[in-house]
Amino acid sequence: xxxxxxxxxxxxxxxxxxxxxxxxxxxxxxxxxxxxxxxxxxxxxxxxxxxxxxxxxxxxxxxxxxxxxxxxxxxxxxxxxxxxxxxxxxxxxxxxxxxxxxxxxxxxxxxxxxxxxxxxxxxxxxxxxxxxxxxxxxxxxxxxxxxxxxxxxxxxxxxxxxxxxxxxxxxxxxxxxxxxxxxxxxxxxxxxxxxxxxxxxxxxxxxxxxxxxxxxxxxxxxxxxxxxxxxxxxxxxxxxxxxxxxxxxxxxxxxxxxxxxxxxxxxxxxxxxxxxxxxxxxxxxxxxxxxxxxxxxxxxxxxxxxxxxxxxxxxxxxxxxxxxxxxxxxxxxxxxxxxxxxxxxxxxxxxxxxxxxxxxxxx
Numbered sequence: 001x002x003x004x005x006x007x008x009x010x011x012x013x014x015x016x017x018x019x020x021x022x023x024x025x026x027x028x029x030x031x032x033x034x035x036x037x038x039x040x041x042x043x044x045x046x047x048x049x050x051x052x053x054x055x056x057x058x059x060x061x062x063x064x065x066x067x068x069x070x071x072x073x074x075x076x077x078x079x080x081x082x083x084x085x086x087x088x089x090x091x092x093x094x095x096x097x098x099x100x101x102x103x104x105x106x107x108x109x110x111x112x113x114x115x116x117x118x119x120x121x122x123x124x125x126x127x128x129x130x131x132x133x134x135x136x137x138x139x140x141x142x143x144x145x146x147x148x149x150x151x152x153x154x155x156x157x158x159x160x161x162x163x164x165x166x167x168x169x170x171x172x173x174x175x176x177x178x179x180x181x182x183x184x185x186x187x188x189x190x191x192x193x194x195x196x197x198x199x200x201x202x203x204x205x206x207x208x209x210x211x212x213x214x215x216x217x218x219x220x221x222x223x224x225x226x227x228x229x230x231x232x233x234x235x236x237x238x239x240x241x242x243x244x245x246x247x248x249x250x251x252x253x254x255x256x257x258x259x260x261x262x263x264x265x266x267x268x269x270x271x272x273x274x275x276x277x278x279x280x281x282x283x284x285x286x287x288x289x290x291x292x293x294x295x296x297x298x299x300x301x302x303x304x305x306x307x308x309x310x311x312x313x314x315x316x317x318x319x320x321x322x323x324x325x326x327x328x329x330x331x332x333x334x335x336x337x338x339x340x341x342x343x344x345x346x347x348x349x350x351x352x353x354x355x356x357x358x359x360x361x362x363x
Contacts, residue, residue, distance in 0.1 A: 001238075001239075001240055001241070002211070002235060002236060002237045002239075002242075002243055003241070003242050004232075004234075004235075004243045004244070004245060041075065041078065042104040042105055043104075043105055043106075043107040044107070044177060045107065045108060045110060045174065046108055048176060048177060048180075048181040048182065049174055049175060049176060049177055049181070050078065050174070050175070050176075050177040051102065051104035051110075051172055051173070051174055052073070052075040052076050052078070052172065052173040052174075052175060053073060053075050053099075053170070053171075053172055054071040054072060054073040054075065054076055054140075054170075054171055054172070054173055055071065055072060055073055055167070055168055055169065055170055055171070056069055056070070056071060056165050056166060056167050056168060056169040056171070057070040057071065057072040057139060057167060058070045058167060059162075059165050059166070059167075062143065062231070062233065063228060063231035063232070063233075064227075064228045064231060065145055065146055065147060065201060065226065065227050066143050066145060066146065066201065066204075066231055067143070067144050067146055067162055067163065067165075068131065068141055069141070069142050069143075069162055069165050070139055070140070070141050070142075071139065071140050071141075071142065071171060071173065072138055072139040072140075073138060074138060075138075076138040076140065076173075077135075078177060079133070079138070079140065079173070079175055079176065079177075080175075080176045080177055080178050081130050081175065081176055081179070082176065082179040082180065082181060082183075082184045083130075083133070083184075083209060083212075083213045084184050084185075084186040084206070084209055084210050084213050085129050085184060085185050085186045085203075085206035085209065085210060085275070085277065085304075086129060086130045086133075086175075086176065086181075086183055086184050086209070087127055087128065087129050087130075087183040087184075087185075088127075088129075088130065088173050088174060088175035088176070088183065089125055089126070089127055089128075089173065089175070090125070090126050090127070090128050090158070090171060090172075090173055091123035091124065091125050091171060091172040091173070091174070092123060092124040092125075092126070092157065092158060092161050092171055093123060093124075093170065093171075094120060094121060094122075094123070094124065098170060099170040099172075100123030100124070100170070100171060100172045101117065101121055101122055101123050102114060102122070102123045102172055104172065123172065124157045124161075125313075126158045126313060127313065128142050128144075128205075129142075129203075129205050129206040129209070130142065130175075130205070130209065131205040131208065132209065140173075142205070143204065143205040144158065144159060144162035144163075145159065145201050145202055146162065146163050147159065147227070156313075185275070185277075185302045185304055186206075186210050186213075186275050186302060187302065188273040189271075189273065189300065191271050192218065192271055192272070192273040192300075193218070193219065193268070193269075193270030193271045193272070194218065194219035194220065194221065194268045194270055194271075194272055194273075195210075195214065195218060195219070195220045195221070195239075195272070195273050195274070195275065196220075196221050196222075196262075196272055196273070196274040196275070196290075197211070197220060197222035197223070197224075197274075198222075198223050198258055198262055198274070198275070198276045198277070198278070198282075198283075198286055199222070199223075199224050199225070199258075199276075199277050199278055200224075200225045200226070200254055200255055200258060200277075200278030200282065200306075201224075201225070201226045201231060201278075202277075202278055202279075202306045202307055203277035203278045203304075203306055204224055204226065204231075204233070206277060207222060207224055207235075207275075208233065208235050210275065211235050211236070211237035211239065211243075212236055212237060214238065214239035214241070215238055215239065216238045217239075218239045218240070219239065219240045219241075219268060219270075220237065220239045220240065220241040220242070221241075221242050221244075221265070221267065221268065222235075222242070222244065223243075223244045223246060223258055223261055223265075224243065224244070224245055224246065224258075225247075225248055225254070225255065225257055225278070226245065226246070226247060227247070227248060227250070228247065229247050231247075232245045232247075244261065246258055246261055253281075253309070254278070254279045254282065254309065255278055255279040255281060255285075256282070258282060258286075259282050259285045259289070262286060262289070263289055267294070271300075272300060273300050273302075274290055274296060274300065274301045274302065274303075275302045275303075276290075276301065276302070276304070277303070277304045277305075277306050278305075278306055279305070279306070279307060279308065280305030280306075280307065280308035280309075281308070281309065283303050283304065283305045284303075286303075287301055287303045
């Protein structure tokens with residue numbers, strides 16, 4: 001059972017949520033090698049993930065800012081998504097290529113080999129979450145945010161690709177071969193009484209999938225911020241879910257309205273579990289508020305910066321690699337994951353200087 005509300009904000013008419021993969025190394029013209037058939041399977045990556053070749057089956061516009069792309073293919077019969085905020089890596093072809101170029105048979109060394117390729121030849125890699133998974137038909141739905149795709153926009157390559165995607169377009173996914181995988185961040189403890197969900201448009205698909213996953217008998221409070229009233233959606237849940245849609249003013253920083261609303265909200269009693277995802281600054285602000293001011297146990301707050309205003313996903317991935325190198329830790333920046341540093345969206349390349357410039361690609 002769900003209920004939705006529309007909240008008005010000052011000056012806004014308002015308010016109603018891996019990294020890698022593609023076909024085995026392709027020839028320079030983008031053709032698939034003979035071994036990359038629909039029946040072939042790539043080597044496992046870190047025991048839990050696999051490369052899946054797929055094609056666009058259909059596209060559907062969900063609102064001014066969001067398009068849903070359905071991917072299908074025989075290899076996806078082995079895609080083992082665990083629901084909730086299951087993330088994966090999407091590989092797209094460069095301009096002039098028919099298929100993405102990715103070393104899918106390199107096993108755990110694929111990321112190093114991919115990074116060593118010329119940037120204008122290796123596949124474009126972006127991180128996303130699964131909106132829905134049709135196991136019977138071997139299909140997955142992925143929702144893309146399309147900000148900046150107009151004639152004067154500054155959209156990134158994945159946003160531009162999604163805006164122009166047509167059935168038959170080839171892609172590669174690096175996704176789970178096991179339902180129990182590290183790419184699911186939403187893991188509420190067994191004693192959870194109620195769930196808090198905070199998401200912007202990039203985290204809307206994951207928030208929607210989480211609400212669908214929640215069982216009866218648990219209470220959920222969800223706040224979802226979108227750039228346009230027509231981007232709101234009907235979300236279903238067996239849980240007792242109270243959903244508040246927030247539509248930001250174009251002049252507002254993404255996530256600011258969301259953080260303000262939750263700071264002022266009255267929260268339920270009982271053992272909570274919070275899931276925060278979207279623009280990095282918003283996520284950090286809310287986590288600090290919930291832990292420092294509301295007294296939530298930090299272990300019961302799952303947070304993920306899907307994108308950061310003013311940075312590309314390449315920037316965030318490079319930072320993650322540098323941080324791992326500085327601490328002599330493992331460099332897993334190429335795996336789909338649900339860690340706080342993971343980037344599941346491709347934002348605008350610079351701080352917005354005019355009202356209306358928004359992040360590019362969604363989770």
